[in-house]
Amino acid sequence: MSGELIALTGATGFIGRHLLRSLSAQGYRVRVLLRRPVEVPEGASGAVVGDLSRPMNMSAALAGVDAIVHSAGLAHAMSGTPEDDYRSSNIEATRRLAEAAAKARIGRFVFLSSIRAQTGISAPGIVTEADQAHPTDPYGRSKLAAENALAEIGIDWVALRPVLVYGAGVKGNMATLLRLAQTPYPLPLAGLSGRRSLISVENLSAAIVTVLRHRGTLGRALAAAEPEALRLPDMIAALRSGLGRRPGLVPCPESLFGLACRLTGRSEAFARLSSDLVVRSDGLAALGWQPRLTSSEGLAALARGDAAT
Structure with missing residues (x-):
């Protein structure tokens, strides 16, 4: 039990809520840093209200803090968001918080970035931290720019670049996939071949604890992904396994499925489903991080837990 004091942003979001429970455990x-007065989340030692985009005086908020975990920011799921909004929420707010951390002599700044800071929605081969970063959209560019800002400030920082995160309360594409798995119908998805890396929110929380405990200087970005990359049919099979059911998948030519997606305005969704994004977490592994569950096991556990609620 370390007893160290962590300042956490984004504690009311999907990942932040899990981080709060995990760090406390x-x-x-x-100490949660909140944008507006709300009830202090369960498990927090305290809370400070302030606008991260204009942290004029963070000395009280950061007094006695040993490390910061910065998980707040504008999410990629907010499609159509102007690039200026990403700049304000993901770059400038991160920069100003890090500057306040440097002034307060905080020991470590952990930034929750994204694999989109390194690559687009798909990539040939296996993506590693050694590959040059090539973000392809405003969200990814904002995350990479925030990482670069941290490197300029002169603090001990680390940026985690998670792939698609799943867990209880997940929204977006994974929530849609879970709903599909819960239907009683056969699904024409057996022919989709794209392999995707995933990470559960529990394994991501463990990765954050790993970098918090590391005593050497970090100062770099680390990919965060479970070792097992799955095809969409594998994900459905794992989810339905957690529900005690057979996969219930039937073949459909990938070209026909792609045409249906394009006709319904879901070309980007098809690009995700039919292409690879396989990521290897060499840096975290070198620090001793070991995922507790494989992706298949984690998805099965997600489905069981969702069915029980």
Whole structure:
């Protein structure tokens, strides 16, 4: 039980809520930094209200803090968001918080970035931290720019670049996939061949604890992905396994499925489903991070837990 004090942003979001519980369970005291007055989330040691885009005086908020975990930001799922909004929420807010952390002599700044800071929605071969970063959209560019800002400030920082995160309360594409798996119908998805890396929110939380505990200087970005990359049919099979059911998948030519997606305005969704994004987490593995569950096991557990609620 470390007893160290962690300042956590984004504690009311999907990932932040899990981080708050996980960090508290690991013995950390957690002070949540909130944008507006709300009830202090369960498990927090305290809360400070302030606007991260204009942190004029963060000395009180960061007093006694050993490390910052910055998970707040504008999410990629907010399609159509102007690039200026990403700049304000993901770059400038991160920069200003890091500057305040440097002034307060905080020991470590952990930034929750994204694999989109490194690559687009798909990539040939296996993506590693050694590959040059080539973000392809405003969201990814904003995350990479925030990482670069951290490198300029002169603090001990680390950016985690998670792939698609799943877990209880997940929204977006994974929530849609879970709903599909819960239907009683056969699904014409057996022919889709794109392999995707995933990470559960529990394994991501463990990765954050790993970098918090590391005593050497980090100062770099680390990919965060479970070792097992799955095809969409594998994901459905794992989810339905958690529900105690057979996969219930039937073949459909990938070209025909792609045509249906294009006709319904879901070309980007098809690009995700039919192409690869396989990521290897060499840096985290070198620090001793080991995922507790495989992606298949984690998806089965997600489906069981969702069915039980």
